[in-house]
Amino acid sequence: MKILLIIGGGIAAYKASELIRQFRKAGHQVTPVLTAGGAHFVTPMTLAALAESPVYTSLWDLKDEREMGHIQLSRTADVVLVCPATADLLAKMAAGVADDLATTLLLATDKPVVVAPAMNVRMWLHPATQRNIAQLKADGITVIDPDDGAMACGEFGPGRLPDPPDVMAATLLRIGASSPSPALVNPVADALIGHHILVTAGPTHEPIDPVRVIANRSSGKQGFAIAAAAAQAGARVTLIAGPVSLPTPGGVARIDVETADQMAAAVEAALPADVAILVAAVADWKVTPSPVKLKKGDGPPALAFSPNPDILATLAASPDRPRLLIGFAAETNDVVANATDKRRRKGADWIIANDVSGDVMGGSHNQVHLITADGDDPWEVATKEAVAARLIAHIIQTIHAKTPLT
Incomplete structure (x- = not known):
């Protein structure tokens, strides 16, 4: 499977490296898209080495942008995964904002979209964030609920990014893919219709x-x-x-x-x-x-x-x-x-x-x-x-x- 991975600008972005490694180990292709915020936590070189793929950071970096490269990038994947999805990124998605490569790809894609939110507990519980989550779900986007636990800011509660194997499992479940890894075998979509x-x-x-x-x-x-x-x-x-x-x-x-x-x-x-x-x-x-x-x-x-x-x-x-x-x-x-x-x-x-x-x-x-x-x-x-x-x-x-x- 081909995964377009959009990496948001939160401390949990460091988990993107392990997530890519897990996907690659299971035989899936990953194309990373690194936001400006995400680049403060993880480097394009690290992502490129793990994904064995170019890392995209800007609309203007796409060599074939005159041929609408962002459209092609959003359509060639089997699924678009946003991980971590920050409060800002969720708000832009819910409002249909397209002011950088990541949000433009999300607005242009016709593929399943999965988001893995990660943020401070108060930000996650804020009514604005919950409204945005409700809107994304209504739009057909799969939301992986964050885990409870201690956070980098010192607070405790819901908002932690789930571990990479769990994000991978939820993503593959959404698209009905199965992984050769025995730990991450997921059901085929619609395989139980009629049962x-x-x-x-x-x-x-x-x-x-x-x-x-x-x-x-x-x-x-x-x-x-x-x-x-x-x-x-x-x-x-x-x-x-x-x-x-x-x-x-x-x-x-x-x-x-x-x-x-x-x-x-x-x-x-x-x-x-x-x-x-x-x-x-x-x-x-x-x-x-x-x-x-x-x-x-x-x-x-x-x-x-x-x-x-x-x-x-x-x-x-x-x-x-x-x-x-x-x-x-x-x-x-x-x-x-x-x-x-x-x-x-x-x-x-x-x-x-x-x-x-x-x-x-x-x-x-x-x-x-x-x-x-x-x-x-x-x-x-x-x-x-x-x-x-x-x-x-x-x-x-x-x-x-x-x-x-x-």
Whole structure:
């Protein structure tokens, strides 16, 4: 694939060098366009050496400008990636300004555009920036949300540029490219058109009384990322979500539930599905809830526990069993052994196992193992969006290697 990389003028511009190296290692061509601001942080010589390509900096440097070279440059790429995208550059894009090579290329291109914003947290959260982001999304531009974290200015919050492998994964996902790098295989655009994918996400809450619940510490982020990636690949997606405060991904039909019984009923009602990906951290146990609040002064309550429905095992034994059934296993020890046993006991095709002894629950990154009948495929640490993209890519490869799902 041919990537036209526009490098904005922020401190995160230094990551452009590693991003180019990642693209080149995966077999993709990169043509860098360096803005005047970006040139304060990285040199054309460095970019040219890594990209093995000329670096363009000015409208007037294009040798064939008399033949409208900026038009040609914007049309010969498969995708235009702006990384880092500063607040200024985003504002110009949203307003349609074309006062330098980068903005002229962006206005002239007919190719997919991906932007990776990076800026101070206050700049990112400012209403003007958020209006510009909304406008760019409405214009069909893909926006890679910035990460949370410490910044060069000393503040903390959203605004950090994601790591280069994650930017690469999101860019390739947008254009449906696949990378020979095993860490960055992405789904083909529209490859799941005509297929129904069912995803569960988040925790369940099992009431003890009107104010207390039994729950798992799941944020729902991984399940929501998987639903989003499936929708981007063209699938009809049903997302059954426990109690979480996450926005519904575009193109996804969402059903909100609270308890395991409600989730089991929603899963059954959503069938048939071609693929089911059960990411939700369902509480194993429930109790008969008290109709009134239990008082601390009455001492510890005597709770009679009963098992919740086993949604994965039930679905595996159902006459409406999806052609591909995938479960998740959150483990704190013997991760692969426990997940391998779970796959066998539950009757799932795949188990995605992860070690949750750290800060995975609620965090932005994940490290998982894909457990199949063929054994264990360990994946490196990645954002939950990158894990989702890779999982959907594996699903696409699997279902298209068999008789097409109907």
